[in-house]
Amino acid sequence: MKNATKLVWLVMLFASSIVFAFGQTDAKMSMEQLIAHDQSVVVYSDGDFDLSVPAQNRAVKAILIDETFDTQLPATWPQLQYSGTGLWGWVPGIPAPGGYQPLNSDGNFAACNGYTPGGQVFDVGLFTPSMDMSAAAGPDVTLDFDRNFQDFAGNGDFQCRVYSGGTALANLELTLVNVTSDDPSTGVHNTFVLDPTTFADASDVYVEWWYSCNTGTAWGLGIDNVVINLVLPPGEMWGYVFNGGGLSIYGATVGIEAEGLLTTTDPTGWYSLPTVPGGMQEAYAWKAGYNVTIEMVNILPAGSVQQDFILAAPTMIVS
Secondary structure, eight states: OHHHHHHHHHHHHHHHHHHHHHOOTTSOOOHHHHHHHHHHTTOOOOOOOOTTSOOOOOOOEEEEEEEOOSSSOOTTSOEEEEEESOOOEEETTSOOGGGOOOTTOOSOEEEEESSSSOOOOEEEEEEOOOBOOTTOOSSOEEEEEEEEEEOBTTBOEEEEEEEESSSSGGGEEEEEEEEOSOOOTTOEEEEEEEOGGGSSOTTSEEEEEEEEEOSSOOOEEEEEEEEEEEEOOOEEEEEEEEETTSOBOTTOEEEEGGGTEEEEOOTTSEEEEEEEOSEEEEEEEEOTTSOOEEEEEEEOTTOEEEOOEEEOOOOOOOO
């Protein structure tokens, strides 16, 4: 009897030391704390994950355009010559306009050179290929590009314009840039946010860089590093949490730590995380008295995926 009493006393002391070290076992814990809690009762958990990465919002993006003009003007980028004789060219295939180049350029860029050979009339637009932005749910498209526009005594105009449903002026949606005076000599970086839900046809969108000058002395326009991204809508992850016997677990924590997402299961063991960024995500489920279970889940943007978890009871060794 004395030995049995001693054993019970030792087990109670051991349990109280866990609570002392980690606080209430049903309190919210980070993944690192959960693993530490499980290890305190001699639980082995396999799988590799990086606990050093802080929570962050990593929205998944579809790259619509990523053009650095490294070798030439892309054949898929059409030009529209409204009047005149000047056309867009590729530097270094043509001289840089007045020696100016866009900010952040490596020396390869698209350009209209109104200075060399001179005497040309420019009234020409360079267009991206058609882009499908119909997946946007709001202002979900970002447009970035570097430029350098230099006029000469007022000779020169530059606009950046957005169209949908075609490239005729009747299809014009936005004029993002409209300048007639010099950029800084080193150039400018532009960033714009677009809301395709306001466009007439979000499935057929174009961006144009238009340059104009008369026959007098003019410098020109260069653009580089054109990047257009569509932020994809998040997806949903849902499912159930069971124990090893197939019974649902109420109050289990389910989360994706890298995204700062967390929820608990209802009395049926069901949970839902409705706004998870798309792509591969490391998800976990846990409840006091069970092992942490980790699963890699592929979240489909604007989709829904079921991910169930089975929690095993931890192994406790008392000696």
